[in-house]
Amino acid sequence: MTAPLLQVRGLCKAYGALIVTDAVDLDVAHGEIHALIGPNGAGKTTFIALVAGEVAPDRGRILLGGADVTRHAVHRRAQAGLARSFQVTSVLPAFSAVENVALAVQAAARRSFRLLPAPGSDRVRRAHAVELLAQVGLAAKADVPAGVLSHGEKRALELAMALAGKPRLLLLDEPMAGAGPEEGRAMVELISAARAQCGILLVEHDMEAVFKLADRVSVLVAGRLLASGPPDAVRADPAVQAAYLGEAAT
């Protein structure tokens, strides 16, 4: 049997007396969208940062494709196929959409020169970037400066940039944040389509999006996993209702 894409075991992190990650076990399977939900301050962003390698855990293990990456730096995890898109927009506003993606393609190729074909010429990079833009519905905006794209278009651009490295596991931290209803629906479509390429760990407050997208949902409350399972079972769990969904979901 192949190992799950991501296996987290007994992960712990405290800031002084505040326990933010409390013995968390969590898996993401190949091609799965696993949503991590919970109230503000539950420790969701910290968990993403621990998996990405931006924050060091106090205890526990993180395995990617069966290999222990717990002590690996961010760039080594990226080489191993991990990509993260951020809560705050990270595009370069003065550069066009296609230039932003081409830079991400170049950075990914440089990072993982042993895993991907040689980065090639500017023309090859641009062609790959145009393909990625088409995948997220931005082909018509290729030459528009990223700074003048709408909020939803910027989020789509970030997704294209995150996909540039052909990740095996994509960490998405609140991709719906700030999106209007139309943009939110478009982002749900994009994330759903990305599932064909990689496993996704999704942190999101928008419950409609979570329950549309997730194959599995885990609920984090004060650093501890309260429940984990198929969306319908988690939604119906009385403990989850009481701790979170009762107030968050309509």
Ligand SMILES: Nc1ncnc2c1ncn2[C@@H]1O[C@H](COP(=O)(O)OP(=O)(O)OP(=O)(O)O)[C@@H](O)[C@H]1O
């Ligand atoms: N570097 C840090 N130093 C001290 N405390 C921190 C640090 N980072 C996070 N925290 C605290 O850890 C707790 C969890 O924060 P985190 O941002 O992971 O929660 P969250 O579930 O992502 O919240 P939200 O849904 O509001 O984004 C919070 O109480 C936060 O103040």
